[in-house]
Amino acid sequence: MTDDPKIPLCQSELLQDISIELGRRFAVLHPFKSFTTEVDTCEHDGETLERLTIWASTWYGTLVNLTLWNNGTAWIGVTLRPAENNAEYSVGFYPQCSGFPPERVAEAFRDTVSVSTRLCYGESPLPTLREIWKHTGEVHVKGTLSTPRKAQPSGLSQ
Numbered sequence: 001m002t003d004d005p006k007i008p009l010c011q012s013e014l015l016q017d018i019s020i021e022l023g024r025r026f027a028v029l030h031p032f033k034s035f036t037t038e039v040d041t042c043e044h045d046g047e048t049l050e051r052l053t054i055w056a057s058t059w060y061g062t063l064v065n066l067t068l069w070n071n072g073t074a075w076i077g078v079t080l081r082p083a084e085n086n087a088e089y090s091v092g093f094y095p096q097c098s099g100f101p102p103e104r105v106a107e108a109f110r111d112t113v114s115v116s117t118r119l120c121y122g123e124s125p126l127p128t129l130r131e132i133w134k135h136t137g138e139v140h141v142k143g144t145l146s147t148p149r150k151a152q153p154s155g156l157s158q
Contacts, residue, residue: 008039008052012070015039015052021102022054025110032056032113047071054109062116065092066109072098076112076133080119080145089119089143091126095133108132122147 007023010016019037026035034057042051050070057063065077077092097105111132115125124145130136 007037010039010050010052010070012050014072015050015068015070017102018068018105019052021106022109025106030056031110033059042069044069056109056113058113058117060117060120062113062119064109064113064116066105066112068105074098076129078112078116078119078125078129080116086146087143089141089145091124091129091139091141093129093133093135093137093139095135096137097133119145 007019007026010019019039022037026032034055036055038053040051040053041048043049052068054066055063061081061083063079063081065075065079067075067077074095074097075092076095077090079090080086080088082088097108100108112125112129115128115132118125118128122145126139
């Protein structure tokens with residue numbers, strides 16, 4: 001596991017357990033267009049925190065970001081990238097998942113990537129994301145979700 005450049009091993013026990021679980025599930029074979037992880041440290045309120053950040057993109061133009069800090073804080077963000085028929089749209093929140101075991105975090109991440117594709121059809125994944133992450137609090141939304149254009153019937157020649 002420590003030799004795998006895709007899933008870095010963290011220092012804190014909480015993040016280490018989650019990175020091992022993510023590596024077990026996604027390091028060698030994953031269903032995403034791309035999958036990257038990064039471990040670093042950051043300062044927050046005078047405290048140095050270890051941070052594990054995971055990104056997965058889909059073939060449908062969506063991007064999911066899960067960021068976890070060693071103090072138990074988490075951020076989940078889902079973005080629909082701008083394309084011909086839509087502007088960029090993103091939704092994210094800080095779920096209270098400090099009690100989730102590592103397996104549950106990995107499953108919730110996988111499920112989040114799966115439901116992110118609803119954005120392509122003009123459907124917000126927010127109700128399902130709230131259920132997946134057991135989130136009842138504040139949500140950050142950026143942009144407006146476009147309703148996809150209906151297909152126009154092609155002219156039939158007679």
